[in-house]
Amino acid sequence: MSAATTTQHDLQQRAKRVLAGGVSSNTRLLNPHLIVERARGCRLWDADGTEYLDYLLGQGPNFLGYAPPRVVEKIVAAQHDGIIYAATHRREIEAAERILAVLPWADQLRFGSSSSEMIQAAMRIARNATGRRSILRFHGHYHGWFDNIQIRSDGAQALPGSLGQIADALDPTVTIEWNDAEAFAATLAEHGDTIAAVVMEPMMLNAGAIVPAEGYLQHVRDLCSRAGIVLIFDETISGFRVSLGGAAELFGVTPDLAVYGKAMAAGWPCAALVGRHELFADVATGALTHAGTFNGNTIASAAVLASLDELEDRSVYRHVETVGSALIEALTALVDHHDVPIRFQGLPMAFHARFDSGAEPITRYPQLQAIDDRRYGRFANQLITSGIWVAYRGIWYVSAAHTIDDVDETVKRFDAALSEFTQG
Ligand SMILES: Cc1ncc(COP(=O)(O)O)c(C=O)c1O
Structure with missing residues (x-):
């Protein structure tokens, strides 16, 4: 045919x-x-x-693969209880408790449906907490498609990433090279008192699967603490994947706020902004707006709970590590055998x-x-x-x-x- x-x-x-x-x-x-x-x-x-x-x-x-049976079962059960109540419910509370139990550095969270929107909330919270305007971010890191954050990197310049996006929308962001400790220190020395937040993928997974250089994340952490800057890890890809506690756990460095999505809910649409208690104080009173019709719905919450049921004993990570390592090894041997210059890098x-x-x-x-x-x-x-x-x-x-x-x-x-x- x-x-x-x-x-x-x-x-x-x-x-x-x-x-x-x-x-x-x-x-x-x-x-x-x-x-x-x-x-x-x-x-x-x-x-x-x-x-x-x-x-x-x-x-x-x-x-967890497509349609993991135990997860599907729990999602279906949640669906029968209704999906959105415009009120908090038991599964939502339990999902938050279970997430925070595996992220011991954090105290509270808010749920949303996508990481793009959670990044917006994170930036708003950081600006409110610091009274500063600028966001420091990095070439090659992706944080969603909204006007104030989508870029394409052209050499050392960050340009609007889309037609219809006004260049001014990127004004409050400063973009530098990631994994370069000196560039980071120099930027903070120059602009530190105007920077509200540093936002990064703690492992650069949208481009190249690059792990942070030894000591780099700690260096960023230390300088942010010293300058009163909110450190935001965008763990949309790394969270619940590179280890149960994400890149923060794997590399042993904790942010002030972090965004999770993707692997956290096994394919069902759910994202979370997680962080320290005091940063959520004005969100809690309603003075700082974070909203969303679908946030924390029963299906998303059930998906988080069902995922954590699978992930919490960590045997999934050992399995994925074994299989992923075997795959990288076998493909590397294959391309070497054929003398084809394909390189593989990253984590299993x-x-x-x-x-x-x-x-x-x-x-x-x-x-x-x-x-x-x-x-x-x-x-x-x-x-x-x-x-x-x-x-x-x-x-x-x-x-x-x-x-x-x-x-x-x-x-x-x-x-x-x-x-x-x-x-x-
Ligand atoms: C690191 C990172 N941040 C944010 C986003 C945006 O997430 P969403 O598509 O859920 O809005 C993505 C999407 O791939 C991502 O990889």
Whole structure:
């Protein structure tokens, strides 16, 4: 059957007529217009019945795999109790208690539906707490698509990331290079008394899966404390994934506020802003507005509780670490065998792949920018054709549902993709 006559092709055409660009989020424009019929565990099937091994996990949330049965059961039960009451409920309180129990540095939280909105709340709280205006942030880090935070980095400059976004909206942000302790100290020496908050991905996962240099996060922590600046970790990707307590736990450095989403609720839409008690004081009285119709609904709360039921004994992390490490090792051996310069770096649960003739891991964003990522983009297309669902931008996520058998199957499909790619 030619592509033009398949069910998937028909659905693509229908999607393009009614959804702008055929999708509901611009990040999905980057991948070909796969129309997914269903997903289970670490596999998904398109509308033509083709099966894919999935390393995209819906951009990260499906850390427990798709439709994990025990989680689904608890969500369904919650749904039968009604979803939103415009009032607090038992599951919401328990979800907050359980989250705070695994984040011992924090006292309180607020729930929301997306991390983009939680970042907004964090910045508002930091400005209120400090009476300052500026936000210090970093090239290559993503904190959502809103006017005051979306950037594209062009060399040393941060530019508005979208048409229709006014440049002035970025005015209160100062953007510098991450993982550079000297640049951080110099910026604080110059602007420290105007900076309300430093916001960062504590491990740079939106670009390159770069871990913080030894001592860097502590250096940032110390200088923020000294300058009275609120330190915000955006743990949207790293939270509940790189370890139960996220990057703060893994790297042993605590922020003042942190944003969680994705892996926290196993694919159901839920985000949280977590932090120290005193920072929430004006939120608690209502003087500082944080609101949202869907915040803390029963399904989201049940999803958090059900996820924590799976994650709390930490065996999931040991499993993902074993499988992810085996995958990185096997793929590295494969590309070395074929003498193809693909490099893998990061952690077993979230790593990055790129074409790069250099052998050393990348530690800074400009090194990543210097690499032509179009070649990997073309290869990702070949991987998808060979039955491995991956992101064009190079990030690979491993879930609790992946097994060593899946690694073996992935290596076979990757090998086939390499042969096609290098011959093509
Ligand atoms: C680090 C980080 N922050 C914020 C966001 C925005 O999250 P959401 O899409 O839930 O608004 C994302 C999304 O990928 C992210 O990776």
